[in-house]
Amino acid sequence: MLKAAYEWLDKRLDITPxxxxxxxxxxxxxxxxxxxxxxxxxxxxxxxxxxxxxxxxSGMFLTMYYVPDIENAWKSVDYLQNEIAFGQIVRGMHxxxxxxxxxxLFLHTLRVFFxxxxxxxxxFNWVIGMLLFFTMLGLGFTGYLLPWDNKAYFATKVGIEIAxxxxxxxxxxxxxxxxxxxxxxxxxxxxxxLHVFFLPAALLGLMGAHFxxxxxxxxSGPL
Amino acid sequence: xxxxxxxxxxxxxxxxxxxxxxxxxxxxLASGVLYPMIRFAVDPLxxxxxxxxxEDVGPVEEFGKEPKKVEFFIKRKxxxxxxxxxxxxxxxxxKIGGEILALSPICKHLGCxxxxxxxxxxxxxxxxxxxxxxxxxxxxxxxxxxxxxxxTYETKVEGGRLLLGPIKQRGGGA
Numbered sequence: 001m002l003k004a005a006y007e008w009l010d011k012r013l014d015i016t017p018x019x020x021x022x023x024x025x026x027x028x029x030x031x032x033x034x035x036x037x038x039x040x041x042x043x044x045x046x047x048x049x050x051x052x053x054x055x056x057x058s059g060m061f062l063t064m065y066y067v068p069d070i071e072n073a074w075k076s077v078d079y080l081q082n083e084i085a086f087g088q089i090v091r092g093m094h095x096x097x098x099x100x101x102x103x104x105l106f107l108h109t110l111r112v113f114f115x116x117x118x119x120x121x122x123x124f125n126w127v128i129g130m131l132l133f134f135t136m137l138g139l140g141f142t143g144y145l146l147p148w149d150n151k152a153y154f155a156t157k158v159g160i161e162i163a164x165x166x167x168x169x170x171x172x173x174x175x176x177x178x179x180x181x182x183x184x185x186x187x188x189x190x191x192x193x194l195h196v197f198f199l200p201a202a203l204l205g206l207m208g209a210h211f212x213x214x215x216x217x218x219x220s221g222p223l
Numbered sequence: 224x225x226x227x228x229x230x231x232x233x234x235x236x237x238x239x240x241x242x243x244x245x246x247x248x249x250x251x252l253a254s255g256v257l258y259p260m261i262r263f264a265v266d267p268l269x270x271x272x273x274x275x276x277x278e279d280v281g282p283v284e285e286f287g288k289e290p291k292k293v294e295f296f297i298k299r300k301x302x303x304x305x306x307x308x309x310x311x312x313x314x315x316x317x318k319i320g321g322e323i324l325a326l327s328p329i330c331k332h333l334g335c336x337x338x339x340x341x342x343x344x345x346x347x348x349x350x351x352x353x354x355x356x357x358x359x360x361x362x363x364x365x366x367x368x369x370x371x372x373x374x375t376y377e378t379k380v381e382g383g384r385l386l387l388g389p390i391k392q393r394g395g396g397a
Contacts, residue, residue: 054256057256058260061263061264064264065302067303072303076302076303079302079303080263084266085262085266085269086258089263090259090263093259
């Protein structure tokens with residue numbers, strides 16, 4: 001059944017070469033944990049991607065109940081967590097996944113650093129990786145405000161004060177982030193917009209470039 | 224028979240066995256991730272509606288042969304939101320042969336709000352969205368879009384006061 005459906009599609013769209021191109025590639029021995037167990041350190045990039053997929057999925061589902069409004073944000077989070085089936089699990093995935101993705105990203109960065117994989121000709125992919133790192137930090141920072149509880153509110157106040165301490169552009173940056181005269185309705189609305197539209201779009205674009213380059217340039221050689 | 228069968232189909236190849244094993248393990252893991260999220264999303268399908276309480280809309284003798292609009296408030300929790308003082312509801316109440324009839328104003332065509340003698344239609348309920356008409360007792364007029372009579376509220380009279388309860392559907396109609 002499945003095979004027939006696949007062949008029907010393949011005849012018309014010629015999809016086999018496309019996925020072959022994506023799936024069929026050499027995995028050098030020095031990055032294969034089946035050969036050298038210590039090669040598991042090469043898995044952190046893939047694990048980061050896996051967590052990002054979970055973050056995107058669980059985040060999409062959370063927005064089915066969440067509202068970015070100061071009167072209702074906390075109530076909607078309380079409702080989705082305590083009164084909807086699996087609410088605690090889905091929110092838990094997003095909550096813990098946020099920390100795990102940063103940890104994985106950091107381990108991946110360490111691996112790239114200590115294996116010297118950032119060196120010529122892969123400098124540009126290191127730069128993209130750094131941009132990805134800051135995008136992820138941005139996602140963490142903007143997402144932290146959304147439950148609109150005390151922790152969220154004061155963390156954002158602190159974060160905005162830190163942004164304000166940046167030389168020259170500090171106060172403009174803080175005003176941009178805060179939106180209004182206080183950390184309030186306008187802050188929550190724009191943090192939500194950044195968290196679910198702007199930063200994920202940047203993340204997807206950068207990840208595409210990151211993967212394109214790694215495929216184009218190949219995995220760096222053994223130490 | 225079974226021998227011939229097995230001769231024609233030699234056992235599963237190693238590659239195919241591995242494909243199946245990996246696919247089913249992957250499927251199991253993916254469903255572990257997806258099941259909670261999908262169940263979370265479809266929760267409204269499986270939730271029970273809230274019980275509607277009877278609300279006082281005034282003394283019974285206020286209502287006569289002409290449909291009279293009454294507004295009242297029902298307590299309903301909409302997810303995390305509950306309107307202070309309740310959600311506004313409307314009923315068109317009239318007496319037909321001593322019986323109280325409390326009609327819901329929600330058009331049975333596509334849910335707009337009907338009005339007694341709206342749009343210049345005498346002695347009828349009129350829906351402005353697609354021109355639906357109902358007679359005084361809420362029966363839909365043939366040839367107009369609605370295909371069922373207006374729903375009614377359950378009614379109760381206590382101490383000379385009219386109470387309206389949950390909405391129920393009526394059969395029949397034109």
